[in-house]
Amino acid sequence: MASLVSRRSAVSTGISVPVLAILVAVGVFLVVGSLVSDIFAQQTVAGLAQGAIFASLALALVLIYRATEVINFAQGELAMATTYIAYQLTLWGLSYWLAFFLTLPIAFVLGVVLQVVFIRPVHQSIIAVVIVTVGLFILIDGLVTWKWGADLKFMKAPFGNHVYRAGGVAFARQDIGVLATSILSVILLWGLFQFTKIGLAMRAAALRPAAASLVGVRVNWMLAIGWGLAAVLGAVAGLMTEPTQFLQPTMMQPILLYAFAAAVLGGLESPAGSVIAGLMLGVFLNLVGQYVGFATSELRLPLAFAVLLVVLLFKPSGLFGRKQVRRV
């Protein structure tokens, strides 16, 4: 009985055989291509590094979406603001990595506070929440520009400029570092959700708020913690963006758009899906930019969204999303 299965009760990952087949095909194509051509391999690794950043921010969006069915437009600006905080810490004499690890708890607290102060009062109305996040977008942007100015700022390169050579292929140490850091933070987050009590409580609060609160989960606080964790992921994404884009108030805006695309491609409800989609999007854009002459830099964003629209037309709930079954 389809009508008895409410959307949230299905816990399967929702991955289907054709999608899996396509993923495997893409993987094989990338590996073979990398073995054949050096430039291809280089672009693939750089694309993975770029995609890992999309993936962390997309995962942050998915975290909040799963808990509250709301898209947080301020996610990118929040990431940008926390990167500025790290920058300020390095100005005060801290080393890069000390600043990095100090920024993460600050981002967490910031996320929690924003949720409690601005989102909780309007959480009944989805459109109101969306508008509030748009307001936050403008507010954070204004605050950062006011405090630090709109000009480019530079931080110390976290991974240095070293280039590894394997055969004829040159891998920038920075790309590898960005990829490793982003993936590591995603895995840590997954571990938190999978193996800790608080992770269990958060999943319960997102899936069945009423039932969770009946067994003693403080749903409101779980939502706030969700915002905090999303802000931490955003901070990682921001800090990993800084080495290539440098620090400026608009640096996360295009990244946020790609993260939107990745989150929707992955199916919005699926954390793993958003990560895979983010990585694929990064590689795709890099390879298309390298090999397709028509796709100049102006067309990067439209191209990403064209892919998104095509995928959505065939799978309206994303690559890994579950088919929505609504009770009427």
Next chain:
Amino acid sequence: MNARFAGRLVVIAAVALVIALLPFGLTNYHQGLGARVGVYFIAILGLNILTGYTGQISIGHGAFMAIGGYTTAIMSHDHGTNLIATLPLAFAITFVCGLLVGVPALRFSGVYLALATFALAVSVPQLPLKFSKFTGGSNGIRTATAPGNSWLYGVTWACAAIGFVGAWLLLRGRTGRAFRAVRDSELAATSSGVALPIYKTLAFGISAAYAGVAGSLFVLATAGFAQPNEFGIILSLEILIGAAVAGLGSLWGVVVGAVFVGLLPEISASVPVLGSGHGQDVVFGLIVIAVMILLPNGFAGLLRLVESRFKTPIESDSTTS
């Protein structure tokens, strides 16, 4: 015609009179601002038909505004068309574009539709950069003549009045009922014989056409320049903010929403607290958040609240729902 209806007519007449008489007491600069408010009025009206009445969210109306704006600029620049004559043309072209977007949008709902339209808002302003032969690239393209502010004020608010009356007639009749039925329950609407695909695409078309005219006037209001970065995501978000402040699903708050997004940036720029030009965004963002926290249903929600205090219990509300 009952007393309620007459009362509303009086309110509308009063607002219209104020808008009509206002330019005589305004400086040239403020007439320009007034025209801008009118532009937002038309765009918010259009978004409200789609999101408020038909339940299809769109964050992409800036894209339709861009199409309308470029229609006006290109027709005037390349073909010397009369500026007023470009408005119906923009209306027609964006109507068709809206229908074309509406067809794939039938497959999406809720947040997926929001992001698909958002994709539109992001992508369309990039296209003039790619096809710069027609559109002048990032320098933009300019209409053959740039109208003065009082002309602009008159034309914009005339269009706004036509648009308002048109929307009101449309929404109170058969089509409006079908729209609302689609919004409230698609299943129930279908079973009562409302053809979902037709009415959803129609709502997209009409809504886009409003945005297109608004875009034309928007270009005229920026000294006749159509530039890609004028139609960025911020514009789409502003329209959405305006619609939310106005209150979705009601035409009575649209003026308030338009004034809000049209004038607030200007006003918040003059707040001296933060001591620099960037303080503007801080104030604007804070006020947007505060308004949404205080009035989650917008100005129309406030009106409903006030009205229900004074309402006799028997009278049933059919127009604002």
